[in-house]
Amino acid sequence: MSAPHPRPVVDPAGLSGRDRLVVAGMDGLFALARARAELGAGLVALARLGDRVTRRAAERLMQTVGEPEPSVTLIGQVKAGKTTLLNAMIGRPGLLPADVNPWTSVVTSLHLCPPVPGRTEGARFRFFDEEEWARLVEGGGRLGELAARAGAGDDLERVRDQIARMRERSRKRLGRRFELLMGQEHEYGYVDAALIERYVCLGDDPGAAPRPGEEQGRFADITRTAMIDLTVPGLPLQLCLRDTPGVNDTFMMREQITIGAIRESRICIVVLSAPQAMTAMDLALMRLIANVRARDVIVFVNRIDELADPVREVPMIRARIRDTLGQHDGPTDAAVIFGSAFWASACLTGTIDRLPPDSAHALLDWAPVALGEAPKPPDDDPVATVWALSGIPALWQVLSDHIAVGQGREGLSKTARSGLNLVRALGASEGAGARAIGLRRDPGTDPASVSARCAHILSEALGRFDTAAAQACAAFAERAERAHRQFIDRATHSLIAHLEAYGDGVVWTYGADGLRVLLRSSYLRCGADLHRALAQTLERAAQDLAGVTADLVELEGAAPVPLPPEPSPVPPPVSLGQSIALDLQAGWWRSWWYRARGYEAFSERFSALIAAETGRMLADLREGQLPDLVQSLRSMIEGFVVDQTEMLVALAARPDAGAAALDRATGLAAAAERRAAAERLAALFEGTLR
Amino acid sequence: MKTTVPEPSGPRRPRLALMGEFSAGKSTLANLLAGTDRLPVQVTATELPPVWLSATASGVTCVRLDGREVALEDDRLANVDLARTAYVRVGLGSGLLDRADLIDMPGISDPNMPPEVWQRLLPEADAILWCTHATQAWRQSEAAVWDMVPEAIRRRSLLVVTRIDKILRPEDRARLLRRLAAETDGAFAAPAIPVALTRAIAGRGDPAIWSESGADRLMAAIGSVLSSIGQGVVGSDEAGAPARLATGSPVAAGPASSAVAAAQAVVPRRIKLGGAGAGPAGSRATARLDPAQSADFRAAIGEREG
Numbered sequence: 001m002s003a004p005h006p007r008p009v010v011d012p013a014g015l016s017g018r019d020r021l022v023v024a025g026m027d028g029l030f031a032l033a034r035a036r037a038e039l040g041a042g043l044v045a046l047a048r049l050g051d052r053v054t055r056r057a058a059e060r061l062m063q064t065v066g067e068p069e070p071s072v073t074l075i076g077q078v079k080a081g082k083t084t085l086l087n088a089m090i091g092r093p094g095l096l097p098a099d100v101n102p103w104t105s106v107v108t109s110l111h112l113c114p115p116v117p118g119r120t121e122g123a124r125f126r127f128f129d130e131e132e133w134a135r136l137v138e139g140g141g142r143l144g145e146l147a148a149r150a151g152a153g154d155d156l157e158r159v160r161d162q163i164a165r166m167r168e169r170s171r172k173r174l175g176r177r178f179e180l181l182m183g184q185e186h187e188y189g190y191v192d193a194a195l196i197e198r199y200v201c202l203g204d205d206p207g208a209a210p211r212p213g214e215e216q217g218r219f220a221d222i223t224r225t226a227m228i229d230l231t232v233p234g235l236p237l238q239l240c241l242r243d244t245p246g247v248n249d250t251f252m253m254r255e256q257i258t259i260g261a262i263r264e265s266r267i268c269i270v271v272l273s274a275p276q277a278m279t280a281m282d283l284a285l286m287r288l289i290a291n292v293r294a295r296d297v298i299v300f301v302n303r304i305d306e307l308a309d310p311v312r313e314v315p316m317i318r319a320r321i322r323d324t325l326g327q328h329d330g331p332t333d334a335a336v337i338f339g340s341a342f343w344a345s346a347c348l349t350g351t352i353d354r355l356p357p358d359s360a361h362a363l364l365d366w367a368p369v370a371l372g373e374a375p376k377p378p379d380d381d382p383v384a385t386v387w388a389l390s391g392i393p394a395l396w397q398v399l400s401d402h403i404a405v406g407q408g409r410e411g412l413s414k415t416a417r418s419g420l421n422l423v424r425a426l427g428a429s430e431g432a433g434a435r436a437i438g439l440r441r442d443p444g445t446d447p448a449s450v451s452a453r454c455a456h457i458l459s460e461a462l463g464r465f466d467t468a469a470a471q472a473c474a475a476f477a478e479r480a481e482r483a484h485r486q487f488i489d490r491a492t493h494s495l496i497a498h499l500e501a502y503g504d505g506v507v508w509t510y511g512a513d514g515l516r517v518l519l520r521s522s523y524l525r526c527g528a529d530l531h532r533a534l535a536q537t538l539e540r541a542a543q544d545l546a547g548v549t550a551d552l553v554e555l556e557g558a559a560p561v562p563l564p565p566e567p568s569p570v571p572p573p574v575s576l577g578q579s580i581a582l583d584l585q586a587g588w589w590r591s592w593w594y595r596a597r598g599y600e601a602f603s604e605r606f607s608a609l610i611a612a613e614t615g616r617m618l619a620d621l622r623e624g625q626l627p628d629l630v631q632s633l634r635s636m637i638e639g640f641v642v643d644q645t646e647m648l649v650a651l652a653a654r655p656d657a658g659a660a661a662l663d664r665a666t667g668l669a670a671a672a673e674r675r676a677a678a679e680r681l682a683a684l685f686e687g688t689l690r
Numbered sequence: 691m692k693t694t695v696p697e698p699s700g701p702r703r704p705r706l707a708l709m710g711e712f713s714a715g716k717s718t719l720a721n722l723l724a725g726t727d728r729l730p731v732q733v734t735a736t737e738l739p740p741v742w743l744s745a746t747a748s749g750v751t752c753v754r755l756d757g758r759e760v761a762l763e764d765d766r767l768a769n770v771d772l773a774r775t776a777y778v779r780v781g782l783g784s785g786l787l788d789r790a791d792l793i794d795m796p797g798i799s800d801p802n803m804p805p806e807v808w809q810r811l812l813p814e815a816d817a818i819l820w821c822t823h824a825t826q827a828w829r830q831s832e833a834a835v836w837d838m839v840p841e842a843i844r845r846r847s848l849l850v851v852t853r854i855d856k857i858l859r860p861e862d863r864a865r866l867l868r869r870l871a872a873e874t875d876g877a878f879a880a881p882a883i884p885v886a887l888t889r890a891i892a893g894r895g896d897p898a899i900w901s902e903s904g905a906d907r908l909m910a911a912i913g914s915v916l917s918s919i920g921q922g923v924v925g926s927d928e929a930g931a932p933a934r935l936a937t938g939s940p941v942a943a944g945p946a947s948s949a950v951a952a953a954q955a956v957v958p959r960r961i962k963l964g965g966a967g968a969g970p971a972g973s974r975a976t977a978r979l980d981p982a983q984s985a986d987f988r989a990a991i992g993e994r995e996g
Contacts, residue, residue, distance in 0.1 A: 079826040100862040101869045248829040275733060275853070276713045276823055279799040281831050303825070306856055308888070313733040320734040324801050353990065356858065364988060382990035506806065 025393030028400030129183030339391015527570030538564030712797025715852030725785030
């Protein structure tokens with residue numbers, strides 16, 4: 001396999017037409033791509049400079065320069081215009097089907113990539129498997145579970161009935177293949193709108209029998225996820241955009257899927273509809289996300305083309321969003337961008353001269369005001385002007401900045417750190433840092449002994465970390481359970497006080513956000529404890545490994561201590577983002593309350609419901625997220641020690657002293673040059689880290 | 691807690707409540723039906739209490755939760771203390787108001803408006819015109835509230851799909867209506883009625899626009915609703931009659947001829963354009979744009995003069 005080469009970053013000025021529109025506002029991404037390219041070039045130089053082990057390690061690192069793939073999820077209510085917005089953002093109007101009816105329940109991940117020779121577009125569609133279906137039919141999904149707990153058996157029945165009908169429909173249409181298809185994945189080496197429609201869009205009314213030859217929606221109701229690889233000309237780097245079915249549809253399964261998809265991305269774009277922005281449902285959604293990841297929420301207020309008077313109305317909507325978020329402890333610092341995916345689509349399809357009259361009026365009205373704020377279009381091109389008014393470049397700008405300072409920065413640091421270690425290791429064997437005098441030939445410096453010593457260092461490190469991690473998790477469990485008990489007590493008191501004061505004719509509501517805040521801080525504290533334990537363990541292991549180096553190589557000065565990797569920030573407690581019964585105040589909660597009232601043991605039933613619901617959040621943190629976190633940190637220790645082991649064993653296996661051998665082969669002048677090159681690389685990597 | 695509200699005095703007329711999410715077109719519909727522009731219409735939630743339009747009342751009166759009535763001297767609906775107000779009564783006899791009272795409710799799903807504000811007035815309504823925005827029609831938050839409305843009222847009520855002109859393709863409109871028919875099967879007196887309200891208001895008096903906007907079908911359906919209420923209301927014209935309904939009066943879409951008659955009866959006589967914001971938007975934009983750029987730009991986006 002040939003060594004991967006960093007791709008040159010395309011100059012956006014060289015693009016034309018549509019391609020140029022699409023990359024407008026991506027300045028942050030271009031800067032990130034350039035920083036990556038620089039780092040990549042450094043790694044290429046390092047690979048040329050070093051021995052076989054160093055070269056392999058540098059090549060491995062090159063593969064990770066683009067990681068992690070920045071990922072963004074679009075969420076919002078059904079029909080807020082998420083899909084049309086996504087299509088516009090990638091310059092492919094009509095690629096993902098945007099239906100007037102919210103039929104789809106598929107999460108679609110678009111993996112976007114600059115055009116690269118040999119990489120083709122394609123799509124993979126994964127179907128529900130038997131077990132997932134069975135769980136849905138049996139329990140009625142999450143909604144069924146909630147309804148059952150609230151004692152609203154008829155809701156549970158209704159949801160079960162819906163799911164059973166859906167299944168029956170698919171079975172009828174797909175015949176014997178239905179069972180075969182369950183759990184399968186279909187892969188295609190191309191992608192177009194018709195193909196996607198076939199898998200994610202139910203097409204016409206689900207009740208209707210398909211017309212003969214009707215291809216649309218053949219598999220849509222059994223598709224679970226769609227993964228689509230696309231090339232976007234001019235795109236500076238690879239990234240993933242995710243479309244979700246949306247919340248507040250009449251079939252709550254989509255809500256569950258949407259909330260689940262928030263886990264996959266660090267950044268969320270909440271899409272609101274300008275003619276009806278910031279309803280109780282939007283607010284609930286934003287607070288839910290904010291509980292999880294406070295900083296990375298961007299609000300896009302879509303459909304300003306439908307406003308009668310955007311100049312007057314946009315500031316009103318903006319003020320209302322701010323006020324509402326402020327009054328209800330929402331994320332007031334979230335960026336709010338106004339725009340119209342409809343106008344953007346018109347730019348891409350070359351139909352800005354055929355806008356409906358109302359839309360054209362809104363555009364003309366909005367233009368002089370908005371052009372003061374939006375990134376300036378490059379010239380007097382009307383298409384570029386409308387594109388700027390669509391808000392898409394402004395959205396990309398905010399998005400790019402979020403990506404660049406968040407995941408982008410972390411990825412660069414991680415790679416630079418490992419690069420620096422390689423340079424330093426090179427120094428240890430070749431005398432570029434501390435001066436190597438020669439390889440020692442003492443007993444215990446043979447490769448097998450070095451390997452055994454390193455294995456011991458690893459098992460000691462893991463043992464120390466496991467002990468500390470167990471302590472941190474136990475402390476979390478104690479704090480979290482105490483918070484949970486107190487929350488239930490307070491909620492029950494509030495419920496009883498409410499019933500005494502108002503009876504059961506007035507709905508009692510009680511926010512679960514207080515509990516979320518407590519659980520979140522307990523979790524983050526535990527995460528910080530784990531990071532501290534990791535840092536201490538790695539520090540100690542690094543010292544021990546430096547000890548091995550010192551015994552292996554005769555050095556002028558101290559042996560270099562390898563730089564331990566830094567963990568990514570503690571992943572957000574996404575389990576807290578799941579909606580629980582208390583969050584559904586606007587709808588289900590109210591109707592359950594009215595239907596359950598008058599029953600005996602009313603308050604007991606609701607207390608038990610709250611305990612079960614919040615207990616679930618707690619259990620997900622304790623049994624899911626924390627063990628996952630511990631495992632990922634543990635594997636960082638393994639990765640670090642194993643990498644260092646490989647290099648030390650390679651050093652021990654040298655037939656001769658490293659520096660001297662190389663000097664003989666290449667001449668002293670060459671060695672000095674290599675030292676200077678290694679120092680330059682070290683400076684490059686250190687510069688990235690600052 | 692007392693959940694009833696003070697009764698209005700005067701003869702008992704059928705009462706139509708306008709409900710839906712905020713900015714779903716409730717107040718626009720009320721203005722259309724009453725042939726007025728009294729109700730403020732805006733894109734964000736209007737934080738007003740329920741507004742009860744009635745031909746049997748006079749002036750503008752704020753009816754407090756404790757039953758006291760305070761005349762609003764400056765005739766303004768804003769600045770009413772929401773926490774103490776049951777509703778605001780407005781005396782108005784135009785348009786449909788000679789046959790029925792209209793109650794313009796605050797929007798559901800407004801995070802800044804406690805649902806009790808509209809919930810406590812709900813028992814006073816004989817039927818509901820539920821407004822839902824075509825581009826995001828009939829969401830779970832609406833269905834859940836609708837579930838709580840008493841069966842007898844639901845069976846007399848209508849689902850009005852506003853801003854239907856924002857769904858551009860006719861086949862998409864048809865598909866939207868098919869979904870609504872499936873999801874609201876049996877929950878309303880009649881199939882959902884699509885209407886372009888602002889177009890209807892602009893086209894008052896022009897039969898072609900009136901019909902194209904869907905307003906004629908809406909009026910016919912409202913006519914049927916009113917006749918079904920007329921059969922159900924006990925002593926509908928007695929002064930101070932209790933607002934109790936005979937339950938379970940069956941509602942069918944009236945025969946075509948009576949629907950047409952009803953439609954003719956409720957078409958507003960007055961033709962008047964809406965509030966100050968209704969002027970052509972382009973004129974304002976022109977004032978701020980550089981004239982040369984503006985002309986080119988307008989030409990580029992195919993702006994039609996007028």
